[in-house]
Amino acid sequence: MARAERPLDPDADPVQAFAAELRRLREQAGRPTYQALARRAHRSSSSLSEAAGGRKLPTLDTTLAYVRALGGDEAAWASRWRQVAATAPEATGGSSAADEEAGPTELLRSPAQADLSRRRLLLPAAVAGLLLVLVVGLASIGWRYGDRPPGPSSPPAGVAVPTSVEPAPVVEVRDGADPKDAGCAADPAVATVDSAAVLVDERVIGMVELRYSPACGASWPRFMPAPAGTPTLPRPARVVLTVTDGDTPARSRDFTIDYAGISAYGNLLTSTRSCVWAEVRITGEGWASPPARTGCYRGATQVRPIP
Numbered sequence: 001m002a003r004a005e006r007p008l009d010p011d012a013d014p015v016q017a018f019a020a021e022l023r024r025l026r027e028q029a030g031r032p033t034y035q036a037l038a039r040r041a042h043r044s045s046s047s048l049s050e051a052a053g054g055r056k057l058p059t060l061d062t063t064l065a066y067v068r069a070l071g072g073d074e075a076a077w078a079s080r081w082r083q084v085a086a087t088a089p090e091a092t093g094g095s096s097a098a099d100e101e102a103g104p105t106e107l108l109r110s111p112a113q114a115d116l117s118r119r120r121l122l123l124p125a126a127v128a129g130l131l132l133v134l135v136v137g138l139a140s141i142g143w144r145y146g147d148r149p150p151g152p153s154s155p156p157a158g159v160a161v162p163t164s165v166e167p168a169p170v171v172e173v174r175d176g177a178d179p180k181d182a183g184c185a186a187d188p189a190v191a192t193v194d195s196a197a198v199l200v201d202e203r204v205i206g207m208v209e210l211r212y213s214p215a216c217g218a219s220w221p222r223f224m225p226a227p228a229g230t231p232t233l234p235r236p237a238r239v240v241l242t243v244t245d246g247d248t249p250a251r252s253r254d255f256t257i258d259y260a261g262i263s264a265y266g267n268l269l270t271s272t273r274s275c276v277w278a279e280v281r282i283t284g285e286g287w288a289s290p291p292a293r294t295g296c297y298r299g300a301t302q303v304r305p306i307p
Helices: 014-028 034-041 045-051 060-069 074-087 111-145
Strands: 191-200 203-213 218-225 237-245 252-258 276-284 296-298 301-304
Touching (some): 034 252, 060 074, 191 218
Antiparallel strands (some): 191 203, 203 218, 237 276, 276 296
16 A cells, blocks of 8 residues: 655745645646656656655656656646745755756755855856966966067967867667657757657547658657546546557557556667557456557658558
């Protein structure tokens, strides 16, 4: 039996109020277990449980993973998190903007680490002073060499030689990758190129979509539940999202999550050399929906329908 969560007093402080809102979001999504949330959010169940514990403000990264797994509005929650962090900075346990990018790892700061952080704050001032000394020194060198006859083309001592700048590493897009981790979901040109109804007992309970990112040259499946008010499914149920190569069916990627009445997405499959199609099935104890499939698309161009 799951252990009950500690009581919260939303009127006590902003952090408990924030945790209460996180719990309310989970309730609205059907109260999935933290183990189920962990599979969707790619975070540990303990870190997600602590995020709604109300003892301290979770990192922004953990908060957004929690919200994303429940189908919440990430932009709205990011704004809410920053408001709480600004009004109660001591409740973050010393977390900073750099900590937000640190991912799910808990950041434990000892006195020695705190002293190191203070030294880091002084580092930019020290670097600025050093640069000023270098500028004055280089100007002096230029003045001293101004009256001398031109020498070889090599720069005078103390002058840095420009070096070539290596290009920034490109995010690898590979079959089976998470669309958000690979950066494909953030492509401004990403679009739904095809969709089909998902039926259970001849009732439409959602849609399967084939999403495509031109920047990545890859596609992935997405399940979009029907609007609120649609007859609910018997629980527990699972959503199976598949993307398959239409020419080489063995090149296929599956992703399965617990059904919670919220949107869900599957894994990537590159789709520039051959067409790919998306499929969604809903399964439960002793029952399964018929497969719902999109057409087969190479990029954003349909090659053929899938029966």
